[in-house]
Amino acid sequence: xxxxxxxxxxxxxxxxxxxxxxxxxxxxxxxxxxxxxxxxxxxxxxxxxxxxxxxxxxxxxxxxxxxxxxxxxxxxxxxxxxxxxxxxxxxxxxxxxxxxxxxxxxxxxxxxxxxxxxxxxxxxxxxxxxxxxxxxxxxxxxxxxxxxxxxxxxxxxxxxxxxxxxxxxxxxxxxxxxxxxxx
Amino acid sequence: xxxxxxxxxxxxxxxxxxxxxxxxxxxxxxxxxxxxxxxxxxxxxxxxxxxxxxxxxxxxxxxxxxxxxxxxxxxxxxxxxxxxxxxxxxxxxxxxxxxxxxxxxxxxxxxxxxxxxxxxxxxxxxxxxxxxxxxxxxxxxxxxxxxxxxxxxxxxxxxxxxxxxxxxxxxxxxxxxxxxxxxxxxxxxxxxxxxxxxxxxxxxxxxxxxxxxxxxxxxxxxxxxxxxxxxxxxxxxxxxxxxxxxxxxxxxxxxxxxxxxxxxxxxxxxxxxxxxxxxxxxxxxxxxxxxxxxxxxxxxxxxxxxxxxxxxxxxxxxxxxxxxxxxxxxxxxxxxxxxxxxxxxxxxxxxxxxxxxxxxxxxxxxxxxxxxxxxxxxxxxxxxxxxx
Numbered sequence: 001x002x003x004x005x006x007x008x009x010x011x012x013x014x015x016x017x018x019x020x021x022x023x024x025x026x027x028x029x030x031x032x033x034x035x036x037x038x039x040x041x042x043x044x045x046x047x048x049x050x051x052x053x054x055x056x057x058x059x060x061x062x063x064x065x066x067x068x069x070x071x072x073x074x075x076x077x078x079x080x081x082x083x084x085x086x087x088x089x090x091x092x093x094x095x096x097x098x099x100x101x102x103x104x105x106x107x108x109x110x111x112x113x114x115x116x117x118x119x120x121x122x123x124x125x126x127x128x129x130x131x132x133x134x135x136x137x138x139x140x141x142x143x144x145x146x147x148x149x150x151x152x153x154x155x156x157x158x159x160x161x162x163x164x165x166x167x168x169x170x171x172x173x174x175x176x177x178x179x180x181x182x183x
Numbered sequence: 184x185x186x187x188x189x190x191x192x193x194x195x196x197x198x199x200x201x202x203x204x205x206x207x208x209x210x211x212x213x214x215x216x217x218x219x220x221x222x223x224x225x226x227x228x229x230x231x232x233x234x235x236x237x238x239x240x241x242x243x244x245x246x247x248x249x250x251x252x253x254x255x256x257x258x259x260x261x262x263x264x265x266x267x268x269x270x271x272x273x274x275x276x277x278x279x280x281x282x283x284x285x286x287x288x289x290x291x292x293x294x295x296x297x298x299x300x301x302x303x304x305x306x307x308x309x310x311x312x313x314x315x316x317x318x319x320x321x322x323x324x325x326x327x328x329x330x331x332x333x334x335x336x337x338x339x340x341x342x343x344x345x346x347x348x349x350x351x352x353x354x355x356x357x358x359x360x361x362x363x364x365x366x367x368x369x370x371x372x373x374x375x376x377x378x379x380x381x382x383x384x385x386x387x388x389x390x391x392x393x394x395x396x397x398x399x400x401x402x403x404x405x406x407x408x409x410x411x412x413x414x415x416x417x418x419x420x421x422x423x424x425x426x427x428x429x430x431x432x433x434x435x436x437x438x439x440x441x442x443x444x445x446x447x448x449x450x451x452x453x454x455x456x457x458x459x460x461x462x463x464x465x466x467x468x469x470x471x472x473x474x475x476x477x478x479x480x481x482x483x484x485x486x487x488x489x490x491x492x493x494x495x496x497x498x499x500x501x502x503x504x505x506x507x508x509x510x511x512x513x514x515x516x517x518x519x520x521x522x523x524x525x526x527x528x529x530x531x532x533x534x535x536x537x538x539x540x541x542x543x544x545x546x547x548x549x550x551x552x553x554x555x556x557x558x559x560x561x562x563x564x565x566x567x568x569x570x571x
Contacts, residue, residue, distance in 0.1 A: 021369065025198040028371040037198075037369040041224070041308050062483035063559065064368050 003057040004143060005066040009083045010075030010096075012050045015130030019073065020052030022134050022152045023144060027056045029155075030148030036061045049079045056143055071141055073133060074100055075116070094137060096129070112140045112179060119171050128168035131157070135172025140180060146173065187211050187380035191239045194376045201339040201366040202227035205295055205359065206235065207374060208343030209267055213382050214293070215241035216259035216266040218252040220274060223307045224363040225297035228269040249274035253281040257290045261421060263412040265347055265385070267293035272301045275314055276321070282356055283322030284423045286446065289399070289408065291350035291385070295343065295359045297366040300527075300553030310363035311553030312476055312527040316534075318358050319505050325443065327450045329457060330358040330505040332475040336370045342502070348383040349457065353449055354407050360504065362527060364477040364556060385410055392416035398430035399442075406449035450506060459502040460511060468497030469570050471515055472523045473536050475501040477556055482525055485562030494570050504532060509539050517543040521569035525549035525562045545569070 006023065010016035017039055027035040039052045053066035072087045073094040074080045080100045087093060090108035097113035105111070114136045120129040131153060138149040150169065157165045191210040199207070205228050209217070217236070219229045233243045242264075246252040252268045259266035270278060275296045285292050296318070300311035314321075318330045329349050331342040339361065346357040388409040390396040398419050401408045411417040424432040425439045450457070465471065470489075474482045479500045486496045499515070501508065512522075522544060524533035533548035540546055549565045551557050 021198065024369060029196050029198055035370070038364065038367065041363070041367055061370075062480045064364065064477075064480060065556070 003055050003061060004071065005069045006054045006056065006071045006073070006143070007051055007066055007069040007083055007086065008054070008073045009049060009051040009079030011078065012048055014075045015127065016050055016075060016079075017052045018156060019130040019134050019137075020054050022131075022149070022156050023137060024054045024056070025156060026138075026144040026148040026152035027054075030151045031145050033058055034061050036064045038064050038066075049076065049082050051079065051083060071143070073137060075129070075133065077101065092141060094133070094140060096133070112136070112176070114172065114175050114179075116172065119175070120168060123164060123168055123171065125164060128161075128165055131165045131168040132172035132175075135169040135174075136176040137172075138169075139173045139176025184381040185384055187377040187382050188213065188239075189377040192374060192377045192380060194374050197372045197374060198369055199336050199340075199372045200227065200369045201333065201336040201361055202297065203231045204336040204339035204372045205269075205343045205361070205366075206231035207372070208340040209293065209295075209347065210235060210239060210241070211340075211374065211380055212344040212347030213265040214267050214347060215239070216256075216262075216264035217241070217243045217268065218246055218255035218259060218266070219243070219269050220246055220249045220252045221269075222249075222271045222274050224299055224366050225269045225271045225295065225361075227366070228295055228297070232269075249277035250281070253278035253294075254284075256292055257281060257285055257288070260290050260292050261413050263385075263414075265291075265351075267295060267347075269295040269297075271297050271299050271307075272311075272314055273304055275317065279317070279321040282328070283324060283326055285356040286322070286326035286328065287423055287425075288421050289354040289446070290356070291354045293343070293346045293350055293357050293359065295361065297361040297363060298527075299363055306554050308363070309554045310477060310527055310556065312360075312362050312478065313531070313553060314360065315504055315526070315528065315531040318360060325447070327447060328356050328358055328505055329353070329450070329503065330360050332360050332501055332504050333365055334476050334479045334500065335365065336368065336372045338502075339365065340372050340374060344380065348381075351383040351385055352407070353453065353457075354410075355450060358505075360476070362476045387411060392418075397428045399426060400428040401445065406445050406452065454506045454509075457503060458506055458508045458511070460508045461500040461502060462511075463498045464495075465497040465499070465515065467495055469495045469520045470523055470566050471497045471499050471519050471521075472525065472562070472566065473499045473501065473512070473532070474525055475504060475532065476527075478525050478527060481556045481559055482562055484559040485525075485557075485566065488559065488563040489566040492567065494566060496566055501532065507532075507535050507539065512536060512539045513541075515544075516540040519544055521545045521547055523547045523549060523562070523565050523569055525551070525557050525565070527551050527553045527556065
């Protein structure tokens with residue numbers, strides 16, 4: 001099948017990079033695949049567009065960079081405008097539906113939207129929107145297994161917040177599954 | 184050799200970036216003192232060290248600058264610790280004086296250099312491999328170091344661990360030469376159990392104070408003297424001046440000749456034990472790509488593209504840049520049409536390949552000023568042109 005290239009984009013502070021780390025970790029540590037994560041690294045601080053890039057493959061990954069992602073996850077309009085031209089034709093776009101209004105997409109792109117921030121607010125903490133998104137990603141793309149993603153979430157968040165984050169993950173997963181069933 | 188101290192070893196599977204993996208490799212290798220002046224893109228190494236050391240009985244100290252850090256490193260070693268410092272190009276330049284001092288005083292120590300483009304402060308957040316010749320020749324006079332080039336977070340762990348063993352084995356500075364991409368990329372890192380991590384302990388003399396211990400007298404059959412620790416009651420003199428077996432300055436030609444001969448021979452006579460490399464598809468190769476660090480992974484894509492076009496391309500990845508795997512490259516010279524050497528500098532290790540090959544085969548440098556990695560197509564083009 002070859003490598004799957006994924007790009008996560010959003011505002012610094014939304015937990016974009018952690019989202020990428022969890023997906024990469026799920027693949028590499030719990031699904032026995034290979035993954036390599038690189039992140040845009042610069043002097044930018046909170047509030048500007050940031051991104052993480054993950055390559056997932058059945059075989060060891062040599063070339064670590066993502067130029068034309070198969071899957072793109074964006075949590076802010078800024079990130080959408082900046083990164084969406086890179087998305088492959090017939091690729092998959094996952095968006096935070098209240099924060100991103102997609103326009104001028106490459107040909108054949110399938111869009112899946114989730115109100116991740118609203119779901120996170122219902123759970124009592126807007127911060128976990130990235131974990132809602134990881135759950136949604138797991139359901140929609142099937143790139144990592146549910147169990148692997150759960151383990152990776154548990155392993156990556158502060159111990160005191162595991163329960164909240166697991167609920168966020170399950171809500172995103174559930175939302176994604178329903179959406180896929182409808183599609 | 185003895186098992187690694189289990190309190191320092193996070194055995195298991197991790198998802199780590201190269202900088203953090205370096206820190207874990209150092210801790211597993213027995214490092215308990217780190218002196219630094221944090222600098223991008225190496226900062227994450229000392230961040231990890233600073234948060235992990237209190238749990239394993241180590242001490243990290245931030246100094247006023249890289250000069251302070253690199254001399255404190257050597258003090259830490261003579262005080263009995265396994266120690267390292269961590270930096271990037273601008274700091275590495277400042278540390279050159281003490282690198283020479285480490286070499287002449289035979290202080291076993293580790294330097295980690297996460298390379299970024301230069302000269303000077305250059306591009307702080309971007310990758311380069313421009314310090315390779317500096318690693319070999321950056322301090323004045325003739326001296327030898329060992330320099331290792333990881334190309335993944337796993338190798339950042341493995342080679343930093345090995346760096347501490349090599350430093351003790353040969354009493355030389357060992358340099359771990361990362362680049363920004365390898366330092367910041369995150370992948371699976373497997374940390375073995377302590378019984379699978381054999382550590383070379385510091386070799387201290389068995390002579391007691393007053394029993395005629397000489398600081399720079401190698402035991403029979405060895406070229407590497409034994410050490411003592413400051414505070415254990417020995418009267419010792421450690422100096423950057425040319426010194427005799429007692430460690431006293433002896434500024435004459437015979438002493439210089441004798442000291443330098445041993446300092447060179449202790450590495451040159453053991454090159455076969457030190458050099459490591461990874462080779463692929465060398466049998467019948469028309470072109471061999473010589474690369475290291477992140478460039479070796481980018482080159483892989485280029486090599487595949489050239490093989491798809493029917494060119495027989497092999498690859499030779501430097502794991503030790505210094506000592507250079509001279510014998511192995513020489514053996515290929517004359518048999519292949521060309522060596523293609525992509526690197527994130529304007530041609531450094533390419534010079535070494537060219538020197539070793541001695542005109543028997545052409546050497547094609549594929550330079551890049553750094554800031555990002557090569558476009559693999561540029562390397563493919565160089566391979567295709569080289570066989571024409």
